[in-house]
Amino acid sequence: xxxxxxxxxxxxxxxxxxxxxxxxxxxxxxxxxxxxxxxxxxxxxxxxxxxxxxxxxxxxxxxxxxxxxxxxxxxxxxxxxxxxxxxxxxxxxxxxxxxxxxxxxxxxxxxxxxxxxxxxxxxxxxxxxxxxxxxxxxxxxxxxxxxxxxxxxxxxxxxxxxxxxxxxxxxxxxxxxxxxxxxxxxxxxxxxxxxxxxxxxxxxxxxxxxxxxxxxxxxxxxxxxxxxxxxxxxxxxxxxxxxxxxxxxxxxxxxxxxxxxxxxxxxxxxxxxxxxxxxxxxxxxxxxxxxxxxxxxxxxxxxxxxxxxxxxxxxxxxxxxxxxxxxxxxxxxxxxxxxxxxxxxxxxxxxxxxxxxxxxxxxxxxxxxxxxxxxxxxxxxxxxxxxxxxxxxxxxxxxxxxxxxxxxxxxxxxxxxxxxxxxxxxxxxxxxxxxxxxxxxxxxxxxxxxxxxxxxxxxxxxxxxxxxxxxxx
Amino acid sequence: xxxxxxxxxxxxxxxxxxxxxxxxxxxxxxxxxxxxxxxxxxxxxxxxxxxxxxxxxxxxxxxxxxxxxxxxxxxxxxxxxxxxxxxxxxxxxxxxxxxxxxxxxxxxxxxxxxxxxxxxxxxxxxxxxxxxxxxxxxxxxxxxxxxxxxxxxxxxxxxxxxxxxxxxxxxxxxxxxxxxxxxxxxxxxxxxxxxxxxxxxxxxxxxxxxxxxxxxxxxxxxxxxxxxxxxxxxxxxxxxxxxxxxxxxxxxxxxxxxxxxxxxxxxxxxxxxxxxxxxxxxxxxxxxxxxxxxxxxxxxxxxxxxxxxxxxxxxxxxxxxxxxxxxxxxxxxxxxxxxxxxxxxxxxxxxxxxxxxxxxxxxxxxxxxxxxxxxxxxxxxxxxxxxxxxxxxxxxxxxxxxxxxxxxxxxxxxxxxxxxxxxxxxxxxxxxxxxxxxxxxxxxxxxxxxxxxxxxxxxxxxxxxxxxxxxxxxxxxxxxxxxxxxxxxxxxxxxxxx
Numbered sequence: 001x002x003x004x005x006x007x008x009x010x011x012x013x014x015x016x017x018x019x020x021x022x023x024x025x026x027x028x029x030x031x032x033x034x035x036x037x038x039x040x041x042x043x044x045x046x047x048x049x050x051x052x053x054x055x056x057x058x059x060x061x062x063x064x065x066x067x068x069x070x071x072x073x074x075x076x077x078x079x080x081x082x083x084x085x086x087x088x089x090x091x092x093x094x095x096x097x098x099x100x101x102x103x104x105x106x107x108x109x110x111x112x113x114x115x116x117x118x119x120x121x122x123x124x125x126x127x128x129x130x131x132x133x134x135x136x137x138x139x140x141x142x143x144x145x146x147x148x149x150x151x152x153x154x155x156x157x158x159x160x161x162x163x164x165x166x167x168x169x170x171x172x173x174x175x176x177x178x179x180x181x182x183x184x185x186x187x188x189x190x191x192x193x194x195x196x197x198x199x200x201x202x203x204x205x206x207x208x209x210x211x212x213x214x215x216x217x218x219x220x221x222x223x224x225x226x227x228x229x230x231x232x233x234x235x236x237x238x239x240x241x242x243x244x245x246x247x248x249x250x251x252x253x254x255x256x257x258x259x260x261x262x263x264x265x266x267x268x269x270x271x272x273x274x275x276x277x278x279x280x281x282x283x284x285x286x287x288x289x290x291x292x293x294x295x296x297x298x299x300x301x302x303x304x305x306x307x308x309x310x311x312x313x314x315x316x317x318x319x320x321x322x323x324x325x326x327x328x329x330x331x332x333x334x335x336x337x338x339x340x341x342x343x344x345x346x347x348x349x350x351x352x353x354x355x356x357x358x359x360x361x362x363x364x365x366x367x368x369x370x371x372x373x374x375x376x377x378x379x380x381x382x383x384x385x386x387x388x389x390x391x392x393x394x395x396x397x398x399x400x401x402x403x404x405x406x407x408x409x410x411x412x413x414x415x416x417x418x419x420x421x422x423x424x425x426x427x428x429x430x431x432x433x434x435x436x437x438x439x440x441x442x443x444x445x446x447x448x449x450x451x452x453x454x455x456x457x458x459x460x461x462x463x464x465x466x467x468x469x470x471x472x473x
Numbered sequence: 474x475x476x477x478x479x480x481x482x483x484x485x486x487x488x489x490x491x492x493x494x495x496x497x498x499x500x501x502x503x504x505x506x507x508x509x510x511x512x513x514x515x516x517x518x519x520x521x522x523x524x525x526x527x528x529x530x531x532x533x534x535x536x537x538x539x540x541x542x543x544x545x546x547x548x549x550x551x552x553x554x555x556x557x558x559x560x561x562x563x564x565x566x567x568x569x570x571x572x573x574x575x576x577x578x579x580x581x582x583x584x585x586x587x588x589x590x591x592x593x594x595x596x597x598x599x600x601x602x603x604x605x606x607x608x609x610x611x612x613x614x615x616x617x618x619x620x621x622x623x624x625x626x627x628x629x630x631x632x633x634x635x636x637x638x639x640x641x642x643x644x645x646x647x648x649x650x651x652x653x654x655x656x657x658x659x660x661x662x663x664x665x666x667x668x669x670x671x672x673x674x675x676x677x678x679x680x681x682x683x684x685x686x687x688x689x690x691x692x693x694x695x696x697x698x699x700x701x702x703x704x705x706x707x708x709x710x711x712x713x714x715x716x717x718x719x720x721x722x723x724x725x726x727x728x729x730x731x732x733x734x735x736x737x738x739x740x741x742x743x744x745x746x747x748x749x750x751x752x753x754x755x756x757x758x759x760x761x762x763x764x765x766x767x768x769x770x771x772x773x774x775x776x777x778x779x780x781x782x783x784x785x786x787x788x789x790x791x792x793x794x795x796x797x798x799x800x801x802x803x804x805x806x807x808x809x810x811x812x813x814x815x816x817x818x819x820x821x822x823x824x825x826x827x828x829x830x831x832x833x834x835x836x837x838x839x840x841x842x843x844x845x846x847x848x849x850x851x852x853x854x855x856x857x858x859x860x861x862x863x864x865x866x867x868x869x870x871x872x873x874x875x876x877x878x879x880x881x882x883x884x885x886x887x888x889x890x891x892x893x894x895x896x897x898x899x900x901x902x903x904x905x906x907x908x909x910x911x912x913x914x915x916x917x918x919x920x921x922x923x924x925x926x927x928x929x930x931x932x933x934x935x936x937x938x939x940x941x942x943x944x945x946x947x948x949x950x951x952x953x954x955x956x957x958x959x960x961x962x963x964x965x966x967x968x969x970x971x
Contacts, residue, residue, distance in 0.1 A: 011901065011903070012901055012903040012904070013901045013903065014901070061903070063903045063904035063905045064904065064905055065871070066871035066873060067873065070873070104904075123901075125899055125936075125938075126899070126900070126901070127841075129869060130841060130869040130870040130871040130872075131870045131871050131905065133871070134871050152938075154937050155936055155937050155938040156935075156936030156937050156938070157899070157932070157936055403940075
């Protein structure tokens with residue numbers, strides 16, 4: 001079966017390209033506040049297991065529909081000579097006199113005439129009157145089944161009810177809500193359901209799309225967890241070692257080496273963020289361009305990885321560390337500590353929370369300067385929570401959303417004490433194995449792989465907790 | 474019209490252009506007509522009345538009023554300051570030319586250099602930049618701006634910047650600058666001569682000439698023969714004789730064993746020598762008066778005439794004619810009604826002459842949105858542009874007939890001088906709006922004022938898409954710019970940064 005062709009048509013700058021972007025998970029399409037960004041229609045296909053099942057026709061927006069309708073009325077013929085809608089549209093497309101003024105509209109109509117279904121995109125902030133009514137009338141002439149798509153629902157001043165009323169009045173009964181920027185899965189599903197009702201022969205395709213997307217979601221979550229675990233191991237194991245002639249020289253170089261060490265960790269963290277964005281289809285090109293900027297780890301002091309504020313927001317709280325300490329101490333108690341181990345563990349855990357995490361160990365031995373590793377108590381949490389913060393931004397993000405990804409909110413579910421304990425245990429292993437760090441090298445140790453797996457389990461558990469939280473919203 | 478009054482007229486005009494206001498403000502026209510002096514006033518006086526009324530009605534005290542007064546005050550200050558500086562310069566020049574009589578004699582070369590050569594060089598420079606380089610002297614407007622600063626009242630905002638441009642517009646700056654320069658030198662040379670005469674009258678000076686180069690007495694005699702030719706007819710002024718020149722040569726190297734130098738030659742008659750050496754005074758004063766002072770006096774008159782000519786020319790420009798036509802009570806000054814028998818081409822109406830529409834102000838034209846409230850027009854200072862009070866509405870963006878009618882009205886002889894076209898900021902700045910703005914610009918004429926007003930900004934900013942407000946505004950400005958309305962004439966009813 002050939003792909004179902006859906007033309008997205010509507011007024012200029014109502015979000016047609018944004019919808020194509022969201023529906024096809026492509027963050028690289030040009031979207032702009034200025035009207036007329038799309039100047040010619042194009043086909044964006046969506047393939048399923050190598051088979052093209054859907055094709056979206058993105059069209060330039062209409063601006064002069066009332067005048068085109070007047071032209072069509074005047075040239076549609078009278079009585080028995082009256083042309084049908086498609087014929088008079090074809091005559092309009094052929095008419096050379098109107099090309100200069102209505103080239104964009106003609107381009108849109110050419111796209112519409114290729115389609116099996118027209119999705120008329122409405123910006124619900126606009127009044128459903130004037131030109132937009134004329135556009136619906138113009139599109140109805142094409143004789144193609146039409147579905148009304150109410151977009152921009154998040155933007156306030158929602159006039160959806162008036163839009164529904166107008167569309168029904170103009171003969172468009174299939175109407176769905178589909179916000180390109182928020183793009184909840186339920187809305188997308190209802191869009192496909194509506195299409196399935198209009199074109200039942202493609203019903204199975206939409207079911208397959210739904211199943212495929214669920215599978216992809218699961219795969220992406222696991223890939224993101226692995227990417228985060230890799231970042232953690234690379235950063236936690238990393239040590240910056242330099243050789244100097246004398247101890248004095250090594251001392252002089254210490255602060256420079258310290259900065260260099262921090263910078264390399266920052267870069268590795270940034271690479272981790274990019275990996276996560278890439279997994280969810282926010283390609284590298286988009287990250288570098290104006291369409292998506294993952295920021296926070298460079299430049300801005302408050303969001304710097306080594307900023308005390310980042311430690312406060314992303315680190316483990318003193319309470320959690322006290323619980324972790326108590327948990328560890330309780331093993332001693334089981335061996336006969338009568339509660340003393342739990343108490344000491346709790347107090348020392350809380351104390352550790354107050355000063356750890358700001359420390360990067362530095363040592364000099366016979367002219368060899370070693371910077372790193374970072375502390376294995378607070379820093380793993382900081383790294384993990386920042387990565388998860390980035391993941392939260394992209395996991396349910398619409399591909400039409402061109403706003404910056406901001407890592408810095410520091411909210412969402414955190415690890416429980418038992419998970420923190422696992423994380424610290426794995427981090428300690430990393431800190432003793434500098435050869436595991438992929439920063440500046442290619443690690444291949446089987447023990448490292450096992451540690452990454454262990455770390456992935458911790459990360460995945462956290463991602464699943466956060467996903468449930470996200471979907472609840 | 475005096476220069477001070479002219480500056481006021483020019484300032485008012487420049488302010489109107491800067492703000493994109495109606496060139497003939499209907500409310501100001503009404504005020505001027507009610508003025509007691511209006512009936513007897515001549516054309517230039519009416520223009521002055523108009524400017525005064527406009528500045529009084531439309532400008533804030535702290536802004537334009539101060540700027541206008543500052544420019545006028547600057548001119549007054551300059552008319553006192555420049556002669557004063559000239560007097561000081563003349564005194565200093567004379568002080569340099571006349572050494573203490575008991576130290577050494579007065580050098581005739583230095584006297585002529587300061588009294589003739591120096592002002593001559595500056596005269597050539599002044600004439601060069603104000604005459605030969607006439608196309609560039611407009612840049613001298615910064616002198617006017619600088620003078621406003623010197624006066625101690627720094628001007629702010631765009632209106633402040635206008636101060637410097639006011640004189641540039643009319644082309645008065647060049648001749649005015651020349652005039653001040655000539656006055657400076659007249660005062661300077663007058664002081665030089667007057668004070669010199671005083672010093673010569675009561676102090677005993679001897680004159681001499683000397684040169685490191687090998688000038689001979691014959692050559693010096695020939696030089697002064699040429700310089701004194703135009704003054705030889707004056708009673709008591711004689712060209713220096715060869716004997717006088719020969720006896721006035723002064724050697725600085727102590728040829729006669731004197732410390733600090735001595736006259737090279739002397740005769741046996743010391744009294745006769747002194748008489749000849751003092752005899753230079755009358756011819757030197759006459760040479761400075763004729764070669765230095767007289768051309769500057771003539772230049773003062775010619776530059777003043779040039780300023781007057783430029784003022785008159787400026788007051789006869791189309792804007793002045795429009796203002797005078799609007800002030801004229803005779804309705805015949807208005808354009809004839811368009812010929813209704815001609816088939817009307819709504820999309821491209823031939824606009825009536827802007828002169829015909831002068832004095833009608835700016836219409837407010839709403840495009841598929843509600844009219845702006847008077848409070849908004851006040852807050853955005855659009856109400857001071859000279860609004861006509863007419864609000865025309867295009868109810869829907871698919872009502873082509875209403876658009877055609879509005880455009881036809883704007884371009885007709887009954888139409889306004891310009892327009893404030895109002896859109897809702899939430900509306901999409903698309904091709905239709907761009908085309909409509911371009912049609913408005915075409916209808917009222919490219920040199921008329923068109924503004925774009927965006928309403929509903931507060932609601933937009935409060936909505937979840939509020940963060941895109943600046944981008945939306947930029948999109949509107951781009952559309953307006955493409956349609957022929959400069960970005961600074963696109964206004965939002967809220968502050969961009971608020």
